[in-house]
Amino acid sequence: MGKIIAVANQKGGVGKTTTSINLSASLAAARRRVLLVDLDPQANATSGLGFFLDEGEPDIYRVLTRQVQVDAALRATDLATLHLLPACPHLAALEVELVEHMEFGERALQLREILAPLRERFDFILIDCPPSLGLLTLNALTAADSVLIPVQTEYFAMEGLGRLMNTIGRVRESANPALEYEGVLLCMTDDRTVLSRQVSEEIRGHLESRVFETTIPRNIRLSESPSHGKPVLIYSVASKGAQAYLQLADELIRLNQSQ
Amino acid sequence: MGKIIAVANQKGGVGKTTTSINLSASLAAARRRVLLVDLDPQANATSGLGFFLDEGEPDIYRVLTRQVQVDAALRATDLATLHLLPACPHLAALEVELVEHMEFGERALQLREILAPLRERFDFILIDCPPSLGLLTLNALTAADSVLIPVQTEYFAMEGLGRLMNTIGRVRESANPALEYEGVLLCMTDDRTVLSRQVSEEIRGHLESRVFETTIPRNIRLSESPSHGKPVLIYSVASKGAQAYLQLADELIRLNQSQ
Ligand SMILES: Nc1ncnc2c1ncn2[C@@H]1O[C@H](COP(=O)(O)OP(=O)(O)OP(=O)(O)O)[C@@H](O)[C@H]1O
Ligand SMILES: Nc1ncnc2c1ncn2[C@@H]1O[C@H](COP(=O)(O)OP(=O)(O)OP(=O)(O)O)[C@@H](O)[C@H]1O
Ligand SMILES: [Mg+2]
Ligand SMILES: [Mg+2]
DSSP: OOEEEEEOOSSTTSSHHHHHHHHHHHHHHTTOOEEEEEOOTTOHHHHHTTOOOOTTSOOHHHHHTTSSOHHHHOEEOSSTTEEEEOOOGGGGGHHHHHHHHSOTTTTTOHHHHHHGGGTTTOSEEEEEOOSSSSHHHHHHHHHOSEEEEEEESSHHHHHTHHHHHHHHHHHHHTTOTTOEEEEEEEEEEOTTSHHHHHHHHHHHHHHGGGBOSOOEEOOHHHHHGGGGTSOHHHHOTTSHHHHHHHHHHHHHHHHHHOO | OOEEEEEOOSSTTSSHHHHHHHHHHHHHHTTOOEEEEEOOTTOHHHHHTTOOOOTTSOOHHHHHTTSSOHHHHOEEOSSTTEEEEOOOGGGGGHHHHHHHHSOTTTTTOHHHHHHGGGGGGOSEEEEEOOSSSSHHHHHHHHHOSEEEEEEESSHHHHHTHHHHHHHHHHHHHTTOTTOEEEEEEEEEEOTTSHHHHHHHHHHHHHHGGGBOSOOEEOOHHHHHGGGGTSOHHHHOTTSHHHHHHHHHHHHHHHHHHOO
């Protein structure tokens, strides 16, 4: 039974998409069957893997609005066991449409219904979330078994952590009592700066075992690889960025085997 | 008559809040009367200036929902001519409430109505927007005379620029025909990396005169200053970050005098 993990943090630019793409690819390199779901109207996970959809091509918006079956929208990638459910910018319209056409209790359940039948075909389903706590992210938190929270080691990113954890608590009390923490991932760390070290220590101090041992250092290859439409594993496998995400995939597999 | 400038970009983490805080402070240092409006439920502009609101204190959400007068929510800051209209996390509820309780044509007009009477009391009103193109940002684009677009010199940030410019075009055709470009601001530039130089050249090539001459380099003092609740001008005036925003304020004043 595949595990569904939401990659979420309402703070912008903290490494959600970079983690979604490169953790998915690293899990696929370890022969796990992985589905990456792009739930952000920016469609960065889609373009970061080299896909550019024309208006009208099947994407997650058409799947969620029941215009096409999910199988019609799935894409194969350079890695044999990695598939993508791509996004288009018009996904942004969904949040308003859900409020206008659906009852309060139904609005956050749409993605869960779509992903349920896919659990048996994948070992991991990762959902890349937009930088907000709106209905798209609520759909991801309701569909997910756990939440992976990328955090940049900077002041504003740390500040938003409490609010995200409150939201996770509320989703657990209502739509998804089984929602757990997969872990907090420290991203763009830079051991040369006091700020990065201070924020890392503060987060580890507060959250202890919930923080992954693996951290992701700031590494230029990670920001170059999306412009080549490839995960960093394929673009520059020897880079510190690629090695960090391979290590994270190992840690995630180990954590999930022992359960 | 004060100029209203929306600081907007749906891409997360590109420097919207850092620019809103530090440009506002630099304009105030140049003796301009400035109002900084925090329109992001993350409330980073509010905490970055050292304000932490309790539930119930007057903030922009209470002003937009007509629970309090705008004057009751304005805060004085360390700089004599800089005031803040702060935000609270419950601002996130406004987008859904606007869809549920208002007609389509009314939803984006709320902020414009609130800011109109303030134009004569300030030379500049800057609005810090959240990382999305939802109703909060649409309210800012409808209230504004111009849009200042911070762009990180990275691949994903460049990609989103086209979509933002489309949205600005649509707002211009409908709710706000007077909306202009204040300019595109290159942020977190790093001349040592090929990626940063390439993206900068590409954006200048496409947008030419719309790009500010001033660029904001990556500078650790800019990410440290919000943890002290101070603009970088007060925290570390000699830093490259502070000097860059002072230069930007000069450029902005010059551009607006000649018009
Ligand atoms: N470890 C890293 N080292 C260097 N650059 C990185 C790293 N992680 C991410 N980046 C770059 O930082 C920027 C922000 O990362 P990314 O887009 O993955 O964040 P995000 O949280 O998905 O943003 P958004 O909130 O807009 O969805 C991107 O340009 C990305 O290429
Ligand atoms: N020029 C710079 N040099 C170094 N760090 C910077 C610079 N500009 C911004 N930062 C840091 O980068 C992070 C992102 O910046 P900021 O929060 O201002 O972006 P934003 O666009 O407002 O993000 P969001 O989309 O979440 O609102 C912050 O931690 C900030 O302190
Ligand atoms: Mg992203
Ligand atoms: Mg911000």
